[in-house]
Amino acid sequence: MKGLLSGSGGTRGGRAGDLLELGAGIGIVLLVLFIGSFVRLRADLTSEKRYTLTDATREMVVGLDDVVYVRVYLHGALPADLRQLSQATRDLLDEMRVWNPEHIQYTFIDPSASEDERTRNEVYDDLQKQGLRYSSIRLRDKGAFTERIVFPGALVTYRDKTVPVQLLKTQLRTPDAEIVNRSINNLEYELASAFRQASTLHKPRIAFLEGNGELPELYVMDVTNALKETYEVDRVRINGKIDALSKPLEGGNYRVNSYDALVVAKPEKPFDGRDKYVIDQFVMNGGKVLWLVDGMNAHLDSLRKNQFSIATPMEHGLDDLLFAYGVRVNKDLVLDKSCAPIEIWTQPYGNQRKLERFPWYFEPVSIPESTHPIVSNIDPVHLRFASSLDTVAAEGIRKTVLLTSSPYSRIMRNPVRVSLNIVEMDLGLDRNATPYQPFAVLLEGAFTSAYADRLLVAPDTLRLWGYREQGKRTAQLVVGDGEVIANRVDHEKGMYYMLGYDRYANAKIYGNREFLVNAMNYLLDDHSLISIRSRAITLRQLDPERTVLERAYLQAFNTAAPVLVSVLAGLLFHYFRRRRYSQA
């Protein structure tokens, strides 16, 4: 060791000594490395603490009192992206194991491990029965492409309950890096919610309202199934029955809700006054409501027949309820430049018909900008004939706008002429733009009854009703579009498409399902889950308009500026050096 610090003047040491010092030095370095490998110390600098377990997850993991067994099927020969996802899953499980090594066990299984095709297919069938979805991907193997079945999912087992987890959030055959990245961001949420599902007993109950022209079950099937993973889901008609949504308390003056949440999906017929009263009291008793309500009826049947229609206000009669709770669904339609495409037959040359795509302003695609947990980290939400919302004063209610139109949107007030010709129309945004119109508003607080100043029922029956004028703390979400929850339906085959599926992309590209499921989780107060979600990673985007408009300038600036600065610095350096030496 002495030699390390001794001067080089002496020839002490010689070859053997020098080599010995080298060996000793490297030895010390390796020793430090070895000791350091046992220290877990990391600083997560990302603003969302992206790579650190949230407190909620940690608490849940620590609180497990029995073994959770996770079988991950993302294993074997995989393309790089999926390998990354598999690795991230392993990292996450390891991270969880740190907090509760006894109760978390996992194994990675290659579903295609068997040489024998029959056995493989049996394994595939079994996994599908358990609720995992497969995708067929193309894999490059020694220059040739081979098709391969992968199950990008896992099964979480707790005691005797098994819950499937989909790790990859897409149906595309070649998942791109972005989707994989987003799936990685969502891993913690997915696994944590599966852990919770497997280890909780009571499920909150949700009712879809029927009887006022709401969407039939087949049209909301996709969301229904997604909700059924966590909740009990029913369909309910009020029909003037007092007990439709709640039960009277034995000997009490009040009533208790029989459901935790209500979904009102695109009602088209006027509500009976009594039914509205029942809903109002459901809210007063702490029930949560998801209102998916159109302001306008676009009369699509006549649009199909005549190529145009006149949209008129939707007569559902819910306006006074919503107004009392703090929101007004306006009698207008929002036309948005950020929208879904439509394909129309055109005849550009003579009689040659051709399918062309145009922006269909009536179907806004809302890109969530809010960091609220309901909308953070979800794909854009696809709306059809949506109306703008206004918040109105309501005592003690906190209002949060979750979705808005783009800056390039415009309101058309009732009555609106809906015509396919709009595709050739100029929106007139430079004159009439109304940017950022609210599409979805979350209301939280203790609501005041819409019937506070006007009793609907005879005072002597009030007891039977268990009437409350001032409600318990609860939450409601209002969306100015009923179609937001509607999945496409193929009537001939009697089947439905995924919600968010897009015909033109032939894939699920919209985040409607996630939006609604998150909303439900939030309304039903699954706080721990929500806090994990809210940490979910926001995809920070660049301004799409500017990247197109200023493209050339940006490219020139960013390529040239650093180079110019360094050249300039070099010249200055030379100049000063020359001056110094010429003076000397």
Added chain:
Amino acid sequence: MYALIAKEVRGFLGSLIGHITVVVFLLLTGLFLWVFPDNVLDRGYADLAPLFFIAPWVFLFLVPAVTMRSFSEERRTGTIEFLLTKPLTELQVVGAKYIAAVMLVVLALLPTLFYWYSIHDLAVPRGNVDVGGTLGSYAGLLFLGACFAAVGIFASAITDSQIVAFLIAVFLCFFLYLGFDLIADFQVFGALEGPIKSIGIQAHYMSMSRGVIDLRDVLYYLAVIAIFLLLTRTALQSRKW
């Protein structure tokens, strides 16, 4: 020691080749990041991920170009004897040359802050970028540059030709960065795949460029740097064997 560091930095900045190196580096990253297909504008996300993705590859050439002169030039002109009879130990000389090289790498990186400014300006809403994550990524990049610089210094100490030093450094850096991954991809290792990969720089670089600074990654980088500087010192001592 300070005088020596200053002399090294000045020497590099005073040479035309140094300037050309930095300019080429900036041109390459600029083009990759903003002009060539699949660039930042096409991706549409407000982060500099592509910079951290391509930087290792550009560093592979930039850093050896910065370090190739440091000892080989002294060896060629014979000034190395003079340098080593100064009242500095070999380790101090190596350290000074090394620090100068790292400073030059940092200098070359500085202009990339323009990219940061552009992203910051273009994000919706304005300024919506992950500052911490980017800092972490930059830290990873600096560590990577520091590793490559140590390798480059070593390569420069074992030959008296700049070109040879450059080529050896490029090869060694490449091998350190990716070689172990390529080896691990052979099917024969099975369970050893993970450990073998973690000898290489890439695994550590990737984990740091996510924006997470893990003590184990930092120690790994420091270890690589220390080992190569020790090797450099031994290479210098070997003149007298």
